[in-house]
Amino acid sequence: MADRVMVVDDEQSLRELLKIALGRAGFEVETYADGEEALAAVPRFLPHAAVIDIMMPNLDGFELCRRLRQDPNIYILMLTARDAVADRVAGLEGGADDYMVKPFSIDELVARLRAGLRRVAPRDEALRFGPVVMNDPAHKVTVDGESVNLTAKEYELLRYLLLNPNKVLSKAQILSHVWGYDFPGDDNLVEVHISSLRDKLGDRDKTLIQTIRGFGYRLGD
Secondary structure, three states: OOOEEEEEOOOHHHHHHHHHHHHHOOOEEEEEOOHHHHHHHHHHHOOOEEEEOOOOOOOOHHHHHHHHOOOOOOEEEEEEOOOOHHHHHHHHHOOOOEEEEOOOOHHHHHHHHHHHHHHOOOOOOEEEEOOEEEEOOOOEEEEOOEEEOOOHHHHHHHHHHHHOOOOOEEHHHHHHHHHOOOOOOOHHHHHHHHHHHHHHHOOOOOOOEEEEOOOEEEEOO
């Protein structure tokens, strides 16, 4: 399967150029005009790498990088016209794996992507925790070998939990990652989906998806 790369830049001509060039290099590419659009596509596209600009409307590259960094398996390369040392430091300290300045060489960009993807932990065909198995390519979830039917958001929520086992995730983090944007004041949205997910996974005693009072939820032993 081809590595999936998302390109996020508000310059249409550059998006089109990179879609063609990276596609010819063997990558599966999707492009987005701003950070919010890209973030909303993550649960569906499941990128292995992201090439992102800094100066964009709605959600800039620094903030997009910070949110994408919640998934350690996404290789993040900042591609921007901002060449000041302070910008490079901010990008790398904010979670970027690499930083390139425009104008740039397509061949170098491809080489850096390939090298970076070799260093990043590979994305398993299946995510597993206890009796739960998620097969991403088949978009299938089983519990003790029995298939479970989930809605799109329940699937995305479970995937986020499976990518972060034994970690306490706040409702704000879950809203940001699963729904793709901050949704202040609507914690009930998370609670309803967690409750439904527990029912479908057979987690009636709440030992699989644990409630950590005052903090959030944890997929735990």
